[in-house]
Amino acid sequence: MRLKKSKMKLRSFCLFLCFFYTIKVVAQDSTRNITSLNIQKCVEIAISNNLNVAQSELAAKRANIGFNQAKLNLLPNFGANVQQGLNQGRSIDPFTNAYLNQQINYTNYSVGGSIILFNGFVLWNTIKQNLLAFEASKQELQQQKDNLTLNVILAYLQILNNQELVNQSRNQAAVTQEQIRRSEILNKDGAIAPYQLADLKGQLSNDSLSIINNQNNLEAAKVALAQYMNVPYQKQQLFEPLNAEQLSSSYNNNPDAIYHAALEQLSLVKASNLRTKSAAKAVSSAHGYLYPTLSLNAYLYTNYSSAASKSIFTDSARVATNDYVNLQNGTRSYVMANQNNYRQEKISYQDQFKNNYNSAITLGLQIPIFTNWVARNRIALAKIDLKNAELVEQTTRIQLKQSVEQAFFNMIAAFSRYKTLQSQVSSYIESFKATEVKFNAGVGTSVDYTVAKNKLDAANINLISARYDYVLRMKILDYYQGKLTW
Known part of the structure; x- marks a missing residue:
């Protein structure tokens, strides 16, 4: 009986080992499949997967079709018509135009075409209107890509920021853990008061809490970036770091220069300007409906009648x-x-088809005398659309200037904060070194050590956040000038 139970336990233990090994292998394989992403790859993935970008691409294609159709409207219209009929009773013979009282089976064939020679330049202005609308849609597509690129860059930098905060928190915890290990030895020898060891353990709990908070913030930043990229969130995803220190220098520009560069480079401004020009061409096109329309028409006709x-x-x-x-x-x-x-x-049938040919060429002039004010109202609506486009363009420029000024102010404030925190960290490093030496020598207290360490840790964390905040502000200004880089 004991032998049977032993075999069952051994079997269970083997199954557990197999299960654990399988899980470990799967976990290793899943980790192995995760490649490190850089900021450029993230931007490319986001642009290829983003739904707003895809919709903007469809809108640009739609505008291109409208432009091509406007050009094709200059070509002649050409069509054919076939009519098959059966008359009963008294009717007109389509062959002789005489009245007959019999059943007649007939077929009419006709082909014709027409081309507009002049219609108040409606067609030409419509071509220009659709061309400008197509160019505007391409700029709006680029604006969607630029906006997404900026968001991805900011999210990527936020991940790097949180990664540094996690590393900083772990380093802080490692320093505290080392002091606890040393203090435990001293406490056993009665060289320190027991409360000093308790203070250090409490400090370690604070450091552990900082690790947890910063790790949660890091995962939240990864989730945000995954959403921009429209890909599943992967906890083990790796991201290549940037050398943020190289970007932490003074930004040599001013708000006016940035604003004027934005007017020249930003796709949003270009798109609003093109929309205004397109609306102006729509007004010109609407005026064309007040003019006569001159057209050239040509027809070819033949028929068949069973009574012939x-x-x-x-x-x-x-x-x-x-x-x-x-x-x-x-x-x-x-x-x-x-x-x-x-x-x-x-x-x-064949003889009638050949012998009944007749053709005609006509020159038509259609003069709009009274059309229920349709043309006038079309002009009025086009002018309203033009005024709205002008307001949108004006509002875009005003909001752009305000945004640039606010972004520049935020950048200056972030740079000042970063430089101040650099000085603060240098001071706290010297202070902590002196306090640590005293504490290790048994002269200082754990309270002094904890206070000095907390000040240095907080300064380091603030410096990391300030550095990346400054980089973010610079990237926003680069975005306004159309020179986003990674």
């Missing part, structure tokens, strides 16, 4: 007529005349 027939000569004979001549004896002598005899034969 032709007379075919068969023979001739001499027959008496109603005319006569009075003879001397008082009798009448009727005049004889030659009479041709004919038979009726249906005209074949």
